[in-house]
Amino acid sequence: MKIYDEKHLKNIVLLGAPKAGKTLLAEDMVFEAGIIHRRGTIEGKNTVSDFHDIEQERGNSVFASSMHTEWRDYKINIIDTPGFDDFIGEMIAAVRVADTCVMVINAQHGVEVGTELIWDYIDQFQKPVLFAVNLVDHPRSNFDSALQSLKERFGNAVVQMQYPLNQGESFNAIIDLLKMVMYKFPPEGGKPEKLPIPASEKEKADRLHNELVEKAAENDEKLMEKYFEQGTLDEDEMREGLKLGMIHHEVFPVFVTSAKKNMGTGRMMGFIDNVAPCPAEAKPELSADGQELPIDPSKPAVLFVFKTHLEPNLGRLSFFKVISGEVTTASELVNSQTGAVERIHQLFIVDGKSRNPVDRLVAGDIGATLKLKDTYTNQTLHAKGYDITVQPITFPEPRIRTAVIAFSKNDDEKIGEVLHKIHHEDPTLMVAYSKEIKQLIISGQGELHLAVCKWYLENVYKLHVDFESPRISYRETIRKSANATYRHKKQSGGAGQFGEVHMKVEPYFEGMPEPTEFPVRGKEVIDLEWGGKLVFYNCIVGGVIDARFIPSILKGVMEKMEEGPITGSYVRDVRVMVYDGKMHPVDSNDISFKIAGMMAFKDAFLRCEPQLLEPICDVEIMLPEDVMGEVMGDLQTRRSLIMGMDSKGNYQVIKAKTPLAELDRYSTTLRSLSQGRARFTQTFSEFSSVPFELQQKLSKQLQEVEAV
Known part of the structure; x- marks a missing residue:
């Protein structure tokens, strides 16, 4: 050729x-x-x-x-x-x-x-x-x-x-x-x-x-x-x-x-x-540090991998554009992101499913190769000693998510591995195991996107799975303060367990004044990984609890905050003051005070008017004017707050804040309401209070699960 x-x-x-x-x-x-x-x-x-x-x-x-x-x-x-x-x-x-x-x-x-x-x-x-x-x-x-x-x-x-x-x-x-x-x-x-x-x-x-x-x-x-x-x-x-x-x-x-x-x-x-520009006339690519990379055959080889696809019975096919130099079937190139050395064994010009072998490809051309070991979409290969990274593509955030459930528990680990392979091929499909909701979650661009992923799991990898609505990542907090006392006492022959903790729990907000009702001996401000803060005060005087047990009390509070008392969700934005307690010269130990701290926090939390918070998304819908009425009506049934409307070209744009719990399968509903002519994006905005009736329902569901 x-x-x-x-x-x-x-x-x-x-x-x-x-x-x-x-x-x-x-x-x-x-x-x-x-x-x-x-x-x-x-x-x-x-x-x-x-x-x-x-x-x-x-x-x-x-x-x-x-x-x-x-x-x-x-x-x-x-x-x-x-x-x-x-x-x-x-x-x-x-x-x-x-x-x-x-x-x-x-x-x-x-x-x-x-x-x-x-x-x-x-x-x-x-x-x-x-x-x-x-x-x-x-x-x-x-x-x-x-x-x-x-x-x-x-x-x-x-x-x-x-x-x-x-x-x-x-x-x-x-x-x-x-x-x-x-x-x-x-x-x-x-x-x-x-x-x-x-x-x-x-x-x-x-x-x-x-x-x-x-x-x-x-x-x-x-x-x-x-x-x-x-x-x-x-x-x-x-x-x-x-x-x-x-x-x-x-x-x-x-x-x-x-x-x-x-x-x-x-x-x-x-x-x-x-008339259309050739690669030499086109706007240059940029490197990761912003330098221009014009198409230049005289420079060392640089390839940008823009697509990878697993072909059954063949292997991974990597599509690339030659940014500079030339690539041959004998080339050894370095992956700028991983440092792995890749040897190019085969080069193709691809026509659909047909692959036409060639010996070399020059700057500006597009081609493919098979079975790169450690190179995926959005990565750069370059000649040894010519360290260049082409600016990666920024892909859009996912708009829809689902939980992946294996028919056979034996397949759980394999499904996770396969989904991560698919993510490497398609960066718009995100995969993560949520420790909080204890589910494997995949997130994509829409129902069709997830349906294709499921098709590949079942038809290519022979893994049978079900997709179901994922649980919602709620947060728990409080609206008033309360005190609680908990004594942990256990005697089973020999050394026992004993720890008593007196604790005050109250809502936390930025800029609130320091407590004055108890003397503060120590303070720890913890930025929680799930958002919000815990401010923990040691207010013990007179040695009623030894200082070495204070970290155990904090540990007990943190463990309960990871599984809140209302729905088992993360707790955020609370202030805790440990101000009194008792200990035993023989039976007191770390585990005793950890348990006492955990239970005292739970008791106080439930008296503090607990408040469940739900994730709210900024939703932007672009749609024809003739379907605005139906779409607005549907948004209202989803507890949405309309923030404004705008126009973009011939289309209208609705901006709203909608609870994540109400957006499950929304892409399907929107496609049906608009005959496929509307599109939407969603991004996380904030956590907001859940209506009282819904909070009661979710709390009851947790109690039923725990009772089983």
């Missing part, structure tokens, strides 16, 4: 909301280039990109899939991404290594919530963008409306390159405003006939062509001067201006396609070849 240098490579990513037609557009591109000789279909389960079993089972993309074309002396690396934001990690990683983003827009809907979400990351990385308005052959296609939604959302940077004729089921022609010709397609699609623009369209085409010329001229002073002198630019000059505008993120060209009929794809690929 021919090796292309950094000036003859194009790396593009196909992005868009679900059902925009990305997978079929990718299919058209590899078909047009002759990589495949027959276009696959979603129904036929034979497309290049959606080749995983789970994708064919579900009928939609789950993973980002790599492929390539060789088109007019250029190699175009293509990454097709999922549309559902449950798989946002796949999209973000692909955007990061691409040099141009092709945002596929459904001609029926224009800008969708999915478009908005993806755009946040495109904008963050300042990647060049072109829009492909797809599905113009659909009976409900509305190109003008879709174009208007793009202009309203993205402003004057949106520049029209084409528009369709006969859109809808009879669609067969595109007016091209750069070349000023009409492309007319045969019924089966493919190579079009170039024809003059019809007289009925000439005035409109001329007007739009002039707007395109002006937009191209804006991006360069010399082009602007030439435009003022001559009143126009030739085709090459327009390409130059458009390229500069794309690189500076100030021009977003709009193309027309019908992926289903294979119409318009070839023309868009020609534009990508001629």
Whole structure:
């Protein structure tokens, strides 16, 4: 296979909301280039990109899939991404290594919530963008409306390159405003006939062509001067201006396609070849310490691993972009994060499930290798002695969580190991065992994300599990002060156990005055690892309790705080004063005072008007205006406090504070209420008081469990 240098490579990513037609557009591109000789279909389960079993089972993309074309002396690396934001990690990683983003827009809907979400990351990385308005052959296609939604959302940077004729089921022609010709397609699609623009369209085409010329001229002073002198630019000059505008993120060209009929794809690929920036022209990557890392074949090798995937019966496939130098099948590289030395035994150009072996890959190219020992997603490999770490991708926080329950207790340990492997492949899936709620918790981006994880556990690793709603991490505190006394006495022959503790417990808040009712002999302020504080005072006088037993009393208090008296949750924000007690010259020991301290704290706590606190989340929902009523009504049933409303492009944004306990499976409800057109994020905000009725219910549940 021919090796292309950094000036003859194009790396593009196909992005868009679900059902925009990305997978079929990718299919058209590899078909047009002759990589495949027959276009696959979603129904036929034979497309290049959606080749995983789970994708064919579900009928939609789950993973980002790599492929390539060789088109007019250029190699175009293509990454097709999922549309559902449950798989946002796949999209973000692909955007990061691409040099141009092709945002596929459904001609029926224009800008969708999915478009908005993806755009946040495109904008963050300042990647060049072109829009492909797809599905113009659909009976409900509305190109003008879709174009208007793009202009309203993205402003004057949106520049029209084409528009369709006969859109809808009879669609067969595109007016091209750069070349000023009409492309007319045969019924089966493919190579079009170039024809003059019809007289009925000439005035409109001329007007739009002039707007395109002006937009191209804006991006360069010399082009602007030439435009003022001559009143126009030739085709090459327009390409130059458009390229500069794309690189500076100030021009977003709009193309027309019908992926289903294979119409318009070839023309868009020609534009990508001629105008879209190559890796050498693209914005440089950054190192972890903020230095620019331009694509440079003359420097030592640096690879950035942006995706890893375990292939059954094959091993772990690692996808990477060559940032500098070149990599060969004999290369030995160092993992900058772990220090492990990795030997590259095989190199591939990947086309879906097909792997095409190559001997080397150069700076700017995208490839894959098998069976790296200790390298995963978001890590850097570099030549020995050339210590560089590419700035890692920041992935979004999880939005949904579930507890993982093994059908067989013998599988518990293995499930934990497998889930950590999956996390290394997919950093947006978080895994942790919660000591507090005593459950193995996985957190992800949505129901589909977790469903894919479960599918892999059961079908690839043969581990049978159940997912259930996780327990809530409540906190316990108090609202008033109380005193308690507890005597621990145990006699069982020989030395016994004896310890008596008198204790005052009260609520703690920042800045409260020091106690005056007891003399303070010692004070310890403990920042609790679960949040809040414990302030512990030794107020013993006259030696009624020996100083060596005070740490044991504190230990007993801490142990009870780890399993609070109301629900067994962590206790926070209390102040404890040990002011009296008794001891025995023979029977008193550490365990006696630890038990006495624990029980005295429990007795006092229950007299202090215990208050249960629940985690509250900041929830932000982006949705179409026509479903706001249903979504607001549902939020109210979830004890939400609406904090405000805003707009973002064509969409509304609701901001609310909602108890975590009310957000279980919320993504499914929201998808149902909005027909899949709304998205939400949630982040922990604070702990807040639980309603009295709910506190009573949860306390009763704990008592029932303890009674069993």
